[in-house]
Amino acid sequence: MKSLTTLCAMLLITLSAASLNSESRLLNVECNETSVEDCNILFSTAKHVAVQPVKIEDVFVYELEEDVNIDFDTKQFLPKDFNPLKGLGDLDWNTIALYEIEEDVKIDFDTKHYLPKDFNPLKKLHDLDWTTIELYEPEEEVMLDFDTKPYLPANFNPHEIL
Numbered sequence: 001m002k003s004l005t006t007l008c009a010m011l012l013i014t015l016s017a018a019s020l021n022s023e024s025r026l027l028n029v030e031c032n033e034t035s036v037e038d039c040n041i042l043f044s045t046a047k048h049v050a051v052q053p054v055k056i057e058d059v060f061v062y063e064l065e066e067d068v069n070i071d072f073d074t075k076q077f078l079p080k081d082f083n084p085l086k087g088l089g090d091l092d093w094n095t096i097a098l099y100e101i102e103e104d105v106k107i108d109f110d111t112k113h114y115l116p117k118d119f120n121p122l123k124k125l126h127d128l129d130w131t132t133i134e135l136y137e138p139e140e141e142v143m144l145d146f147d148t149k150p151y152l153p154a155n156f157n158p159h160e161i162l
Helices: 002-027 033-043
Strands: none
16 A cells, blocks of 8 residues: 555656646747746746847737627516606706806916026016007908988988988
8 A cells, every 4th residue: 555655646746746747848938138037946947048128019919899798688577668858958048147156366386497597577568669560451442232322311411411
């Protein structure tokens, strides 16, 4: 009985050692710079090829479209003659009062730190000399496509002072 137990224990040790050696070959594990120590500890070897980072262009993302199956009938939980579109166009916007909510703006930093030294927003405010600026008014001729005489009172004089 003791020899059978010893034989089984030796067989178990041999099988587990063989599976560890073949596991590294079956997994085809490649180590990068950050996990070389972990690979050395796991597989007891330092002969691993360093893997280069993957480019984002080489990554393919597949979106799976799955059908959603609701396992119950929603009509059982809605009122009779339920119409979700009922009253959609019945809203009168003139009867709705709109209120504007004033928000307090709080600037939590000092803007002087982000402006140039000796910054003055009012500098050169009154430096503009209006006498040097020439103003041009475009003269446009107004053309009326109808005769105004029938619409004016008799003996109308536009230049007469009232």
